[in-house]
Amino acid sequence: MRYELYYWPGIPGRGEFIRLALEDAGADYVDVARDAAAGGMDALGRYLDGDATNQPPFAPPFLKAGQVVVSHVANILQFLAPRLGQIPDDEATRLWAHGLQLTITDFTAEIHDAHHPLGPGLYYEDQQAEAARRAATFVEERLPKFLHYFERVLQCNPGGDSFLVGEAHSYVDTSLFHIMAGLRYAFPNATRAIEPEIPGVAALAERVAQRNNIAAYLDSPRRQAFNEHGIFRHYPELDSA
Amino acid sequence: MRYELYYWPGIPGRGEFIRLALEDAGADYVDVARDAAAGGMDALGRYLDGDATNQPPFAPPFLKAGQVVVSHVANILQFLAPRLGQIPDDEATRLWAHGLQLTITDFTAEIHDAHHPLGPGLYYEDQQAEAARRAATFVEERLPKFLHYFERVLQCNPGGDSFLVGEAHSYVDTSLFHIMAGLRYAFPNATRAIEPEIPGVAALAERVAQRNNIAAYLDSPRRQAFNEHGIFRHYPELDSA
Numbered sequence: 516m517r518y519e520l521y522y523w524p525g526i527p528g529r530g531e532f533i534r535l536a537l538e539d540a541g542a543d544y545v546d547v548a549r550d551a552a553a554g555g556m557d558a559l560g561r562y563l564d565g566d567a568t569n570q571p572p573f574a575p576p577f578l579k580a581g582q583v584v585v586s587h588v589a590n591i592l593q594f595l596a597p598r599l600g601q602i603p604d605d606e607a608t609r610l611w612a613h614g615l616q617l618t619i620t621d622f623t624a625e626i627h628d629a630h631h632p633l634g635p636g637l638y639y640e641d642q643q644a645e646a647a648r649r650a651a652t653f654v655e656e657r658l659p660k661f662l663h664y665f666e667r668v669l670q671c672n673p674g675g676d677s678f679l680v681g682e683a684h685s686y687v688d689t690s691l692f693h694i695m696a697g698l699r700y701a702f703p704n705a706t707r708a709i710e711p712e713i714p715g716v717a718a719l720a721e722r723v724a725q726r727n728n729i730a731a732y733l734d735s736p737r738r739q740a741f742n743e744h745g746i747f748r749h750y751p752e753l754d755s756a
Numbered sequence: 757m758r759y760e761l762y763y764w765p766g767i768p769g770r771g772e773f774i775r776l777a778l779e780d781a782g783a784d785y786v787d788v789a790r791d792a793a794a795g796g797m798d799a800l801g802r803y804l805d806g807d808a809t810n811q812p813p814f815a816p817p818f819l820k821a822g823q824v825v826v827s828h829v830a831n832i833l834q835f836l837a838p839r840l841g842q843i844p845d846d847e848a849t850r851l852w853a854h855g856l857q858l859t860i861t862d863f864t865a866e867i868h869d870a871h872h873p874l875g876p877g878l879y880y881e882d883q884q885a886e887a888a889r890r891a892a893t894f895v896e897e898r899l900p901k902f903l904h905y906f907e908r909v910l911q912c913n914p915g916g917d918s919f920l921v922g923e924a925h926s927y928v929d930t931s932l933f934h935i936m937a938g939l940r941y942a943f944p945n946a947t948r949a950i951e952p953e954i955p956g957v958a959a960l961a962e963r964v965a966q967r968n969n970i971a972a973y974l975d976s977p978r979r980q981a982f983n984e985h986g987i988f989r990h991y992p993e994l995d996s997a
Contacts, residue, residue, distance in 0.1 A: 587858040
């Protein structure tokens with residue numbers, strides 16, 4: 516199976532959670548919008564305008580696997596994970612993993628909204644004062660709330676504090692690694708300050724980064740750098756001092 | 757099976773999407789935090805602080821079904837729907853429905869953020885100026901974008917424009933009904949203005965409201981009124997003129 520990932524080119528963005536899962540498994544995939552031979556942006560557009568499907572996604576990322584089109588990061592990951600060997604078989608474990616991934620979805624939205632509190636329709640420069648207020652409460656309240664939560668999930672996992680789910684690496688670990696990488700880029704001071712309080716999360720991120728396929732991917736040209744067009748943006752004025 | 761729903765009392769909130777699915781199916785359930793005999797708020801608290809589980813939810817709503825605890829609205833609905841007969845069997849249809857429900861999740865978050873652009877940590881009164889700016893772009897851009905999307909999904913459904921998914925009522929239709937009910941409460945002018953552009957969505961909402969179990973529920977004391985503590989808040993200054 517050759518998977519087709521559709522996501523905006525130029526940013527890691529929400530597509531990166533999917534890329535990391537595919538790369539970790541060594542799966543065969545094409546990043547369509549970044550690959551002119553695969554159709555590039557035109558191919559992506561034909562799904563959004565409904566020409567290519569009668570089940571049009573609201574927004575990227577979406578994944579095509581044979582005749583199936585799956586949209587939304589958490590939905591794509593719960594579809595892929597059993598096929599890629601990144602989650603155990605039983606339903607209760609999968610529901611728990613999907614719930615954790617949906618909390619990562621919410622966390623991702625709040626990280627984005629720290630620089631775009633008035634929504635996606637305005638540039639950062641047009642909402643900079645509002646972003647300063649929102650980022651202050653994000654750094655003081657929301658960032659610790661989410662990271663302490665994931666630390667608690669690790670600490671009360673009967674399978675040990677090396678994994679969020681059960682006794683082995685899962686796709687949720689990979690996603691949490693990406694959150695930590697993004698936070699270290701976007702809010703280096705705030706993240707450095709809180710890391711001593713979340714030793715399990717910090718160790719998990721380190722372990723995932725050293726997995727063979729992930730390490731190779733991070734060193735490859737396929738891995739795009741964080742930048743100020745994506746979710747994780749480094750605006751020093753929004754970080755803590 | 758007696759399902760246990762855990763959600764904050766006093767508002768319909770995100771718990772309402774779950775209540776509506778359970779009510780539509782005539783399922784046996786208890787709304788724990790609103791029922792002192794079932795344990796009330798103390799029972800809810802024991803899940804959030806981790807005393808009752810080693811898989812603590814990040815936030816309500818969550819659902820207990822036997823020994824399984826499921827959190828996040830869309831996750832709960834994809835768990836319940838096959839058991840309640842609210843979605844067909846095949847995987848491709850379920851993935852499509854779940855993707856639509858996750859778009860409803862995102863829409864719900866943007867409806868909330870129209871009155872809380874600086875996040876949940878501040879009262880509306882402390883972010884009223886920012887809410888006015890955010891609500892203006894919400895009403896002009898985001899509300900039409902989401903509603904036109906769902907209209908398009910209805911119009912290109914091979915199963916007919918009466919349903920979002922396939923050829924029969926599904927849990928996603930019920931959730932979209934609730935969105936429309938909430939929008940009519942929170943943004944009556946903006947919603948009235950756009951309804952002629954979304955005849956399929958308006959007709960779907962009407963049809964769901966007339967389903968026997970839904971109509972009985974809406975008339976019962978179990979249905980809580982929208983109010984200014986929940987997601988859908990009527991602040992006339994945020995609506996269009």
